[in-house]
Amino acid sequence: MNYIKQHIIPMAIAALGSFVVYILLSIFSDMLPVLLPSLKEIAVVVYIKMILLLIAIILILVLIICAIINKSKPHKPRAMSGKFHNIEWSAEIEYREGREYRDVRTHIVWLCPKYKTPLSLKQMDAPNAKYHTLYCSKCKKTHDVENKGEIIPAENADMTVRREILKNIDI
Ligand SMILES: [Zn+2]
Numbered sequence: 681m682n683y684i685k686q687h688i689i690p691m692a693i694a695a696l697g698s699f700v701v702y703i704l705l706s707i708f709s710d711m712l713p714v715l716l717p718s719l720k721e722i723a724v725v726v727y728i729k730m731i732l733l734l735i736a737i738i739l740i741l742v743l744i745i746c747a748i749i750n751k752s753k754p755h756k757p758r759a760m761s762g763k764f765h766n767i768e769w770s771a772e773i774e775y776r777e778g779r780e781y782r783d784v785r786t787h788i789v790w791l792c793p794k795y796k797t798p799l800s801l802k803q804m805d806a807p808n809a810k811y812h813t814l815y816c817s818k819c820k821k822t823h824d825v826e827n828k829g830e831i832i833p834a835e836n837a838d839m840t841v842r843r844e845i846l847k848n849i850d851i
Contacts, residue, residue, distance in 0.1 A: 701738060705731055754850035764841055765832065767793065767814065767825050771845060779851050786842045790834070792816045792823060799823060801834055811835060 709731060761770040767790050774785035790799040795818050802815035802822055811833035813822045825832040 701735075705734060708734070756849060756851075760845055760848070762841070762844070764837055764844075765825050765827050767791070767799075767823060767837075768796070769841055771841070773845065773849065775851065781846050781851065784846060784849065784851060786845050788838055788841050788845075790814050790823075790825075790837075792818060794819060804833075 709727060712727075712730075756775060757773060759770065759772055761768065763769070769788055769790050771789065772787040774787070776783040776785065791797065792799055795816075797816070797818050799814040799816050801812040804811055804813050812835060813824050813831065814834055815822050825834070825837040
């Protein structure tokens with residue numbers, strides 16, 4: 681039953697749709713000389729061009745309708761990528777049951793600016809607090825997220841990017 685719903689019905693609708701368009705076009709081309717007697721003088725090539733133009737217009741309309749339908753669907757990407765200050769990131773997005781932002785899981789991976797390989801977290805000890813920065817096993821050094829020379833801890837960068845992702849999805 682599912683197979684019929686998913687494959688046969690859309691195919692039947694498409695076939696019927698093109699059949700209707702074909703009939704309409706052929707009626708239109710038969711009627712044209714009756715409606716506009718001056719067209720009798722026009723060469724067959726011009727007819728064909730007009731029909732092709734009509735088909736093109738119909739195709740464009742169909743594409744526009746498809747685009748509108750597509751836009752009205754909720755935007756639920758499975759992955760996203762971007763750049764936060766100097767460091768690029770990519771994220772996998774997981775939607776769990778429920779319709780709240782806390783039901784959306786974001787797995788953010790930071791990437792080495794040079795090799796685009798995933799970075800790991802390294803704990804740093806500041807005088808007042810502990811925080812993490814991004815460490816690259818390939819370059820054997822840290823790649824800090826920096827804003828005008830000021831280091832942004834990995835935790836804060838993660839939070840900001842997560843907020844950015846949530847702003848751009850529908851749940
Ligand atoms: Zn690196």
